[in-house]
Amino acid sequence: MKLNRKIIRLFLVLFIVPMLAVAQVNFNKPPDDDLGNVEDEFQECFFEALKQKGIENYDRAIDALQKCLNLNSKFPVIYFELGKNYNKLKNFGAAEDNLKKAISMQPDNEWFLDELYDVYYQQDDINNAIKTIKQLVKFHPDYKEDLAALYVREEKYKQALQLLDELDSEIGISESRDAMRNDVYSITGNADDRIENLEQRIANNPNNEDNHLKLIYRYSQTGDRKNAFKAAKNLLKVKPDSKFVHLALYKFHLQDGKVNAAIRSVKIALTSPEINADAKAKVLKDFVNFVAKNPKHEAELINIMVLVDENKDAQTHSDLGQYYLKAGDKVKALSNFKEALKQDPSDFKLIKDVLLLQLDIKDYIAVINDSESALELYPAQPILYLVNGVANNNLEHYKKAIDNLEMGLDFLIDNPNMEADFYSQLSIAYKALNNIIKSETFAKKAQAIKAQQ
Structure with a gap:
């Protein structure tokens, strides 16, 4: 100003x-x-x-x-x-x-x-x-x-607040003054005044969708679910074509067990061009979590996935990967983790999730290739050397396994469980190469660590 x-x-x-x-x-x-x-x-x-x-x-x-x-x-x-x-x-x-x-x-x-x-x-x-x-x-x-x-x-x-009210009355509402007003409400903790102000604005201008949405949010924030739901329904009466109201409605419907109504709201929110990607990701994550607890609705989740297939961001794919992992579908989990990794190739957690799943389904060649690529980004991460060593052992590339495992040990700090895994894999590799003394030495080290756990 x-x-x-x-x-x-x-x-x-x-x-x-x-x-x-x-x-x-x-x-x-x-x-x-x-x-x-x-x-x-x-x-x-x-x-x-x-x-x-x-x-x-x-x-x-x-x-x-x-x-x-x-x-x-x-x-x-x-x-x-x-x-x-x-x-x-x-x-x-x-x-x-x-x-x-x-x-x-x-x-x-x-x-x-x-x-x-x-x-x-x-x-x-x-x-x-x-x-x-x-x-x-x-x-x-x-x-x-x-x-x-x-x-x-x-x-x-x-x-x-009195001055802000005067300015709103004289020259209209502005984002900067609203931000200041909200700061005051947050400092004073006076949620009632904040809600009263929004209700007055709605009374003065019922067609302003933004004020309705703020009122829904404020009621939800104070835990007043009943009035939040009422405010959402009021907005729908005033503006039946509102897309943003469904960002709230789907939650209320899920809580009330009205799954069909919730799915309608989810579909509207996910297919609306007005709603940004972050908000859509939150909607999808909530519905994925709901289906994880209520697997009988997985068919509805699959139908919704079709609607947003081309627009899923990395976080959405990651959430879906976790859902399928909990559901025991490792192939679909891996597919979603890979899609997430394409969009965010430097995300270390995604890299680790992909490698561990590839190990789990015994895709050892993929583990070796992907772990070597990952080591170019994270050369000091011991888990990458470990999974590479495990994959090479399973493909009977024992010397390569030993090289990677011994290198990974140099980066390992204060992680007894992973250290025991390194020793166990080194024991396997040396035994396969008929170096029994080293194999037994590493096996004993692994057993000693496990005994202390």
Whole structure:
């Protein structure tokens, strides 16, 4: 908010105020003794000050302005410019003194007051900032929002909310003020006021879908499921074609055991172009979890999968992989993990899930290829060396198994279970190569660790 005023002020001050100040000196007046020379010198010093300020030579700008004061101290803009330059140099005392002098000469000058407000704001002098901005409120309603923000900092929440209400009434609702209002409600913990405000907005404008959705969310957040569901149904009455309401409705229907109604809402949410991918992923995850607990509805899940087959993101595939894994369908679980990995190839958890499942279904060649690729990304992850060693052992590539297992042990830190697995695999490899002594040594190490567990 302050940024926009700063831009406006920059143009006005740089072009209008200096011109106005200089215009008060009659440069066309015929010389009267040495008065013409004085006016010429004043003009030169003033524009020199503006030039030096423009290239951020604030000290030189101040020197030029002091010369202006020595020539003529009647122009408030000189004190204003001094205040601005001192403010830039963080010399707040001098900035305040000069700006107050300018304001005493022109008490209703918005730009003088705004600069003084900035001086107080930078020093975190909230009391003086509030006093100054109260003078500014009459110039522009945006200052009310700044004043509300200051009230929040001073924990004067009632005054802040009153100003926000005034602004909403005068110029309409804005995201920035809503964010400030929600901050106040969160700080005070006053959920009732927050809900009352939303209900009033809905009463004033029943067709505003966003307010209905916020009310549903707020009721849900406070655990008032009954009123949240009621608010969702009210939105559906007002706007029967609403897609976003189904982001709430499917949950209520699932909780009430109305599976068919829930599935209708899920399908609407998942196929709606207005709803973003993250929200759709959350809907799908919830339904996957529901089906995991109620497997008789798996056919409905499969039908829904068809609807979103081309739009599933990595998280959705990962959630489906976990669902199928719990359901005991390792092939479908692996398929979904692989699809997730295509979209997010550096996700280490997905890499590990894929490799372990490939081991489980005895796809050893895939394990070797994929673990070697993964080691290029994560060369210090011991699990990758372990699964590679297990796969090579099963393919009777014992020397390769030993190389990878011994290398992986170098990266292993404080993981006794994995350490025992490394030793067991090394024992298998050395035994296959008829190195019985080493095989027994590693077997004993593995048994010793297991005995301590």
